[in-house]
Amino acid sequence: MPVFIYVLGLAVFAQGTSEFMVSGLVPGIARDLSVSVGAAASLTSAYAxxxxxxxxxxxxxxxxxxRRRALATFLAAFVVVHVIGAVxxxxxxxxxxxxxxxxxxAxxxxxxxxxxxxxVAPEKQGRATAVLVSGVTLSCVAxxxxxxxxxxxxxxxxxxxxxxALCLPALALVFRSAPADAAGKDVSxxxxxxxxxxxxxxxxxxxxxVVNxxxxxxxxxxxxIATDVAHLPERAVPGLLAAFGAGAFAGVVAAGRSGVRRGLVLAVCVLAGGWAALALTSAHAVPLFTLAVVQGGLSFGIGSALISRVMHTASDAPSLNGSFATVALNVGAFAGPLLAGIASETTGDHRSAIWVSAVLAALAIVAVGRRRPLSLDGALGDAVDEAALEREVHRDDRGDHYQARGGQ
Known part of the structure; x- marks a missing residue:
């Protein structure tokens, strides 16, 4: 694996930290800027x-x-806006x-x-994508x-x-090591x-x-939820986030190694049940921490698989397929906290946010179960198993016929 891919992973780690960090800063931001908890939590939606x-x-x-100019420009702008946000x-x-x-x-x-x-060679493209995804999951862990x-x-x-500051080493390495050639003059x-x-x-x-x-x-x-529902001290929040992040990292690794091909319906059913269990037990520290690990693993394991699935099914759009996956995931990242905020403000109980997760996961069960071929061919398995990625499933315009072909 080229070293520069790990440089990109370092930058993704910094950006992933920025994307998710607000969840641990909501109480402080709300107090300092004199806004409601719901308004502070909406910063997650702003990012989405x-x-x-x-x-x-x-x-x-x-x-x-x-590509060097593109990567450097985006990363430098990322640093600047964080300085503005800090002051x-x-x-x-x-x-x-x-x-x-x-x-x-993005x-x-x-x-x-x-x-x-x-x-990298076609057979290693799934692994290269996994390096970038691991930057996101590691940002949750650490x-x-x-x-x-x-x-x-x-x-x-x-x-x-x-x-x-964390972005600066990655920016220096991008200037030094990124490919200097254009992405492609013939891109349409x-x-x-x-x-x-x-x-x-x-x-x-x-x-x-929906899953995201x-x-x-x-x-x-x-x-x-940790401070107001479980009545834990604020110093317990980093540990809870670390538990969720550790589960997320383990989920991505396990999904990539297991190559489960027929388990998507089951995985999403367990995911929905886990959210419901968390909603019922979140007032107690032990189940809160335990289920944070479990749900982090399931959520990111399924989610990372679906990233690869989107990119793989859109392989005819090599310049844009990454953006397709990003859009899909962040539509969920926007809608989820928004719905959770509405539910929490309406009921006055932050556990309503978890019930929103359970409902959305239940909708995902319906989405997966509507088409038997999707679950059996393994939207999850095809995405996470490199052997399965050797095949691409094509459906004609009517969506009624599948044809397998080898390789990407």
Whole structure:
């Protein structure tokens, strides 16, 4: 595996820390900027909005840029907006910086996925993508809990400074090691966008959005659930986030190694049941921490599989397929906390956020179960098993016929 792919993974780790860190900073931001907990939690949605808008737009704009310039520009802009976020006293400015950070993050990730898969042989492309995804899961394991701890000790602004500083080594390495050639002069954005007409692509995107919505409905409220529902001290929040992140990392690793081909329906059923169990037991520390590990593993294991599934079914759009996956996941990351906020404000109980996750996961069961071929061919297994990735499943325009062909 080329060393530069791990450099990209370092940058994704920093950006993943930024994306998820707000969940551990919600109480401090709400107090410091005199806004409600729901408003502070909406910063997660602001990031998701930026990712939804930024992924296709930035991928299209940078399709013909030299890849070194594209990666460096996006990463440098990411640092700048974090500096602005660290010094502002206006909540709306902070909200805007989160959206802008997400836009440039989306651009970086779209280019990084293209670069990573383009640097290796077809049979290793799944592993290259996994390196980038592991940057996200490691940010949950280490970056987000460390950010929550730093925020508890030195204030939430210090976390913004730390994320900006963390990007600097990756930025230097991008300037030094990134490929200097253009992504491709013959890229046709319009032609690649036609991949969205494919029913398998759209179905994989919808499923990814629903599953990720369930994940972030609860994740955005974990800190508040710990302090206001379980009545734990704020210093326990980093440990809870670390538990969720450890489960997420284990889930991604296990999914990649197991190559489960027929377990998607079962996995999503267990996911829905786990959210319901967490909603019923979240007032108690032991089940809260235990189920945080379990749900983190299931959520990110299924989610990372669906990233590869979207990219794989949209293999005819090599410059944009990463943005398709990013859009799908962040539609869920936006809708989940939004629905959770509405439910929590309506009921006055933050456990309602977890029930939103359970409902969304139940909808995912319906989405998976509607078409038997999707579950049996393994939307999960095909995505996480490199052997299964050797095959690509094609359906004709009616969505009634499957044809297998070898290789990517």
């Amino acid at each position: 909005i930026g990712m939804i808008v930024g992924a296709p737009v930035m991928a299209a704009l940078s399709a013909r840029w030299p 502002t006293t206006d909540f709306m400015v902070l909200f805007a910086t989160r959206a802008l950070a997400a836009i440039v993050n 651009g970086f990730l779209a280019v990084a996925m293209s670069v990573a898969t383009g640097m 970056g987000v809990p460390a950010g929550a701890l730093l925020g508890d000790v030195a204030g939430w602004r210090s976390v913004f400074w730390a994320v900006g 954005v319009r032609q690649e966008a036609r991949a969205l007409r494919s029913r398998p692509v759209r179905r994989a995107m919808v499923l990814a959005a 919505g369930a994940t972030f409905a609860t994740f955005a409220y974990l800190a508040v």
